[in-house]
Amino acid sequence: MSALDRPTNNYLWRNLKLDSTRPAIMESLESLSFCNRDENTSINNSSFQSNLTQHSFNPMHSEQSSKLMKLSDILQSFLLIDGNEYLKVSSAEQFIQKLQCAANDLKVKVVSIFGNTGDGKSHTLNQTFFGGAEVFRTSSEQSSCTLGVWAAFDPHLNVVCLDTEGLLGITDHENARTRLLLKVLAVSDIVIYRTRSERLHKDLFTFLGAASRAYSHYFQAALQAVSLREGIANAVNTLGPSVIIFHETRHTRPLKSNANESAEDILRERFAQTKLEIEAFSSIKYVGVQTINPPTEYEPLRLAVQNELMNTTVRSARKPHLVYHTLKTLNDKFSGEIENTSTILFPDQYFTCPVKCFSCGCRCQNSMGHVREGKPHANDGRCKYQHQYENLVYVCKKCHSNGNEVIVTSRIQTQNDNSWYGLAKYAWSGYVIECPHCGEIYRSRQHWFGNKSPEDSAVRSEITHVWSLTSPTSQNTAQRVVDGVSYITEAVTSVSLQPTKALTAWVTDQIAPTYWKPNNEIHQCHKCKKPFLPTDSKHHCRSCGEGFCAPCSSNSRCVPERNWFTPVRVCDDCYDPDANANSTEKVEEVTVRDVTQDVNVRKVSEHVVSTLSAVGSVLTYSKSLIKDTARPSYWIPDSEVECCCVCEETFNDLLPLHHCRDCGRGVCEDCSKNRKRVPRRGWDNPVRVCDACVKID
Numbered sequence: 001m002s003a004l005d006r007p008t009n010n011y012l013w014r015n016l017k018l019d020s021t022r023p024a025i026m027e028s029l030e031s032l033s034f035c036n037r038d039e040n041t042s043i044n045n046s047s048f049q050s051n052l053t054q055h056s057f058n059p060m061h062s063e064q065s066s067k068l069m070k071l072s073d074i075l076q077s078f079l080l081i082d083g084n085e086y087l088k089v090s091s092a093e094q095f096i097q098k099l100q101c102a103a104n105d106l107k108v109k110v111v112s113i114f115g116n117t118g119d120g121k122s123h124t125l126n127q128t129f130f131g132g133a134e135v136f137r138t139s140s141e142q143s144s145c146t147l148g149v150w151a152a153f154d155p156h157l158n159v160v161c162l163d164t165e166g167l168l169g170i171t172d173h174e175n176a177r178t179r180l181l182l183k184v185l186a187v188s189d190i191v192i193y194r195t196r197s198e199r200l201h202k203d204l205f206t207f208l209g210a211a212s213r214a215y216s217h218y219f220q221a222a223l224q225a226v227s228l229r230e231g232i233a234n235a236v237n238t239l240g241p242s243v244i245i246f247h248e249t250r251h252t253r254p255l256k257s258n259a260n261e262s263a264e265d266i267l268r269e270r271f272a273q274t275k276l277e278i279e280a281f282s283s284i285k286y287v288g289v290q291t292i293n294p295p296t297e298y299e300p301l302r303l304a305v306q307n308e309l310m311n312t313t314v315r316s317a318r319k320p321h322l323v324y325h326t327l328k329t330l331n332d333k334f335s336g337e338i339e340n341t342s343t344i345l346f347p348d349q350y351f352t353c354p355v356k357c358f359s360c361g362c363r364c365q366n367s368m369g370h371v372r373e374g375k376p377h378a379n380d381g382r383c384k385y386q387h388q389y390e391n392l393v394y395v396c397k398k399c400h401s402n403g404n405e406v407i408v409t410s411r412i413q414t415q416n417d418n419s420w421y422g423l424a425k426y427a428w429s430g431y432v433i434e435c436p437h438c439g440e441i442y443r444s445r446q447h448w449f450g451n452k453s454p455e456d457s458a459v460r461s462e463i464t465h466v467w468s469l470t471s472p473t474s475q476n477t478a479q480r481v482v483d484g485v486s487y488i489t490e491a492v493t494s495v496s497l498q499p500t501k502a503l504t505a506w507v508t509d510q511i512a513p514t515y516w517k518p519n520n521e522i523h524q525c526h527k528c529k530k531p532f533l534p535t536d537s538k539h540h541c542r543s544c545g546e547g548f549c550a551p552c553s554s555n556s557r558c559v560p561e562r563n564w565f566t567p568v569r570v571c572d573d574c575y576d577p578d579a580n581a582n583s584t585e586k587v588e589e590v591t592v593r594d595v596t597q598d599v600n601v602r603k604v605s606e607h608v609v610s611t612l613s614a615v616g617s618v619l620t621y622s623k624s625l626i627k628d629t630a631r632p633s634y635w636i637p638d639s640e641v642e643c644c645c646v647c648e649e650t651f652n653d654l655l656p657l658h659h660c661r662d663c664g665r666g667v668c669e670d671c672s673k674n675r676k677r678v679p680r681r682g683w684d685n686p687v688r689v690c691d692a693c694v695k696i697d
Contacts, residue, residue, distance in 0.1 A: 075100070077136050077152035080327075083165065083173070085180050087331055088148075092321035099153035099160065099320060107317035108153075109309060110160045112184050115194035116203065117166025120296075124194050124246065125161050127298045128305060129154040136163045149184055157309060160323060162188065167203060175338045178210075183330045185211050186219035187323065188241045189315040190308050191281075192301070195245070198252040200270070208243065209276025215240040216280045222333055226326045239282040241315065242308045246301050247288045254288020263288065282314040353377065357465040359389045364467065377467035388664040389466040390634035394459035396435040408435050408459060433458060513562075515545040522547035527571060543574035634664040634681070641666030646691050660690035667691075 078098045079088050089095045096102055111129075113121045122136035129135075135152045150163040164181055185191055195204055220240075245267065247254050255263040263286040271278050278284060285308070287300045353364035355377055364370075364377040371377075385392050399406040433442040433454055442458040444451065455461050512518070522538050524531045526546035532538055539553045540546070542564050548571050555575035556567040631637070641657060643650045645665040651657045660667050662678045667690040674694045675686035 075130065075133065075135050075152060075155075077150045077161075077163065080149045080151040080162070081180060081184075081331065082148040083177065083180075085176060085331060085335055087328060089324070092324040095324040096320045099151065101153050101155065101158075101320055106158065106320065108158045108160050108320055108323065109189040109315070109317050110162060110187060110323055111190045111192065111305065111309075112162035112164060112188040113192040113194055114164055114181060114185065114207065115166060115196075116168045119166065119194050119196040121166065121194045122163050124192070124298070124301070125152075125163055127296075128192075128302055129157065129159060129161055136161075149180065158317065159309070160320070167207060173338075178207075179334060179338065181207075182211055182214045183219075183327070183334060185241065186215055186223065186330060187327045190305065191241045191243045192305070193243060193245045194248075196248045198249050200245075200247065200255075202274070204245070205271055205274050205276055208278060208281075209271060209274070212240065212276075212278045212280040216277075218334065219330060220280075222330055223326060226322075226329050239314055240280040242283045242285070242311070243278075243281045244285045244287060244301070244304050244308065247286065248296060249288070249290050250292060252290075254290055255286055256288075283308075355467055357383060357467060359386045359391050359466045360384045362465065377465065379465055383463050383465045385463045386466075387636050388634050390632070391464050391466045392633065393462055393464050394433060394454060395462055396438060396441060397458055397460050398438050398441070399435060400460055404437075406435055406437060408433050408441070512540070513545070515562075516540050517545055517547055519547070525549040525552055527552040527573065539569055541571040541574050542568040543570045546571065631659075632664070632681070635659050636665050638666070644668040644671055646671035658688060660693055661687040662689045662693040665690065 080095075081087055089098065101108065113125055115121050120138075122138045125136050126132055126134055126138070130152075136150060147165050149165070152161050152163075153159070154161060162184055164184055165177060167178075167181070193204060193208065195201070255266055257263050261269075264284055267284060267286055268278065285304055287304050289297050289300060291297065351367060353366050353368055353370060355364045356362065357364075357379065360381070360383045362379045362381045362383070365379050366375060366377065383391060394408050396404075396406045396408050431444050432440055435441050442454045444454075517540070519538055522532065525548050526541075527548055528551075530549055532549070537550060538547045539550060541548060541553055542562055543559045553569050553571045555572060556569050557575060558565055558567055559570065559574075636659070638657060641651065644655075644667050645660070645663075646667055647670070649655055649668060651666065651668070655668055657666050658669060658672050659665070660672060661681060661683050667688075672688050672690045674689055674691065676689050676694070677683060677686055678689065
C-alpha cells in the first residue's frame with residue numbers, strides 16, 4: 001500500500017523535521033501514522049472517539065508552515081457537485097478513491113460549512129481540520145473562489161469535509177443554489193455556519209430555519225429510505241445534524257452566557273421571535289470570538305467540533321460509500337428545473353397602487369393616489385372567475401358591435417315595472433337583462449322551453465378584476481325574496497302548509513296599510529277567538545284592520561273613512577252601524593292624504609296578490625329548483641359542494657346544505673347559527689353566515 005493510498009495524519013507534521021524534497025515527505029508519511037493502523041485494522045465508533053481524545057487542536061508552529069503547505073499537494077479537495085447540481089463523482093468507489101480513505105471498515109462523519117460569500121469558509125476548514133494547509137482553495141479576489149460543493153478528507157479525525165458555495169453571492173440560479181446547500185446540510189453530521197459580522201443578521205436565521213423545515217418535511221423520509229435500502233437500521237436518526245454557529249466580530253462583543261441564560265438560549269429566543277423552527281437539529285451551539293488584531297483564534301471552534309464528533313448518541317459514524325449513496329439519492333430526488341425569483345427590489349412597488357385584485361391577486365398598475373384623481377383601478381392581466389367575488393359581467397352584444405362597452409346586469413324586473421307586479425312577473429318569467437340603450441334584451445323564461453343562455457343571444461361575458469368588496473351585489477335580489485319569506489321555506493319542506501297560502505300571507509304583510517295587523521301576529525280570530533290552522537285563511541277587516549276568520553268577516557260595505565269607496569270586506573262589528581260610528585271617530589285623526597296613499601297601494605297590489613296566488617303553485621316543486629333559480633352568482637353551486645366549509649362533514653339527507661351569505665360557500669346548520677348583516681353583498685338585515693366568516697370579523 002503506497003503512501004498516497006494510506007490514510008495519513010496531517011496534524012503530526014508539526015512534530016516532524018521535514019525535508020524540502022517530496023520523497024522525504026513521502027517517506028515520513030509512509031513510516032509514521034498517528035493511529036498505527038494497516039489495511040486490516042477495523043475502525044469502529046470507540047476508536048473514532050479514541051482518536052479524537054488523543055488529538056490536539058493546537059495550531060502548527062510558524063517555522064513549519066512553509067513546509068506543510070506542500071502537503072496540500074497530497075491532500076487535495078475535489079469538486080463533488082457543481083453549481084448546476086450535477087454530481088461530478090460517478091460511483092462510491094471513485095468517491096472513496098478521491099477522498100483517499102480506502103481502508104476497510106473505515107467509518108467517517110461529515111462536516112459541512114455554510115455562510116455568506118467572502119466570510120472565510122474555506123479558510124476556516126483549512127485551519128480547523130488541516131493545520132492551515134490550503135486543502136480548500138482560498139482567494140483574496142472579489143470573485144468567489146468556491147462554486148458548487150468541494151470535498152476533502154481529514155485522515156486523522158476520519159471526517160469528510162464539505163466546502164459549500166457562499167450565500168448572497170451573485171448568481172443566476174439563487175433558488176437552485178439554496179436547494180443544493182440544503183441537500184448538503186441534510187447529509188451532514190455537523191454543520192458549521194460561519195459568519196463574520198458585528199451582529200447576527202437575518203440571513204443566518206432565515207437559512208437555518210428553512211433548513212430545519214426542509215429536513216423535517218422532505219429529507220428525513222428520504223434518508224430513512226436509504227438506510228433501509230442499505231440494510232442499516234437507525235443509520236440516520238430522526239434528528240438532523242448538530243449546528244455550530246461560528247460568529248467572529250471586531251468592534252462588538254459576541255454573545256455571552258450569563259447566570260440567567262446561555263448564548264444558545266438567546267439564539268433560540270431569536271428564532272422564536274422570527275417564527276422560524278429549529279426543531280429538526282439535534283443541537284445548536286454558539287462559538288463567538290472577537291478579533292481585534294488578526295489572526296482569528298480558531299481554538300474555540302476546534303474544541304466545539306471535537307466535542308460534537310465525540311458525541312455518537314445522536315449521529316454515528318458511517319462508511320464512506322453510505323455517505324455517497326445518501327448524497328446521490330437526495331441529489332437525484334430533489335433536482336430539476338426550479339423557478340428563480342429575483343431578489344432585487346423593484347422600485348415600482350414603492351410608487352404604484354398597493355391594491356390587489358381579490359380574485360387573481362394582480363396588483364393595480366396605476367400610480368398611488370389615482371383614485372383621488374378619478375382614475376379607477378386597472379391591470380392589463382387577465383383575471384380568473386370566482387363565485388364568491390361575482391366577477392363575471394355582461395356586456396350588451398349589440399352595443400359592443402357598435403363600438404360601445406355597456407355593462408348590463410340581471411334584474412328581477414324592468415325599470416318600468418311596479419315593484420310587486422315586477423315580482424310577480426319574475427316568479428312567472430324569470431329575471432331580465434336590460435340595457436340602458438337597447439331596453440330589455442333578455443328574459444330567462446321567455447318561452448316554455450328552448451330558452452337560450454344570455455351569452456348565446458344578447459350579451460358577451462367578461463371576467464373583471466375585483467378591486468373592492470364594499471359595493472353590494474345586484475345579483476342576490478331573488479335570493480333575498482326567498483330568504484325574506486320564511487313561510488315559503490317552511491312551505492317547501494312541510495306537506496301540511498300550502499305554499500299559496502304562505503306566499504299570499506307574506507305579500508299581504510308587505511303591501512298592507514299601516515293600520516292592518518300583520519299576519520304573523522294573528523294567531524286567532526279577533527272575534528270568535530278560534531285558532532288559525534296553517535291552512536286557514538286570515539282576512540282583514542278594511543275598517544278596523546284586525547284579523548278574522550271567514551264567518552266573522554263575511555259582510556261587505558264601503559268604508560270611505562279608510563278611502564274604500566266600493567264595498568269591501570268588513571267584520572261583523574264594523575258592519576254594525578253603531579260600531580261603524582265609533583270606527584269613524586277613531587280615524588278622524590288620520591289625514592285624507594295619508595289614508596288615500598296607504599290604501600291605494602293595497603288596491604293596486606290586490607291584483608298582484610291574486611296573480612301570486614296562482615303563481616304560488618311553483619313552490620310545490622323541489623326546493624333545489626327554487627334555489628337554483630334564486631341563487632346569487634357568487635354562491636358555490638350545490639353540485640360543486642361536497643362537505644361543510646367549516647367542519648368538513650359530508651352533506652347528505654341528514655345533513656342539509658346551506659350557503660353562507662358572506663363567502664358563498666356551503667355550510668351545515670351547526671356551523672352557521674350566527675346571523676349578521678353583510679352590506680357588501682347587499683344583505684342589509686341579519687342573514688346566515690358561517691363560523692369562519694364570523695371569526696374573520
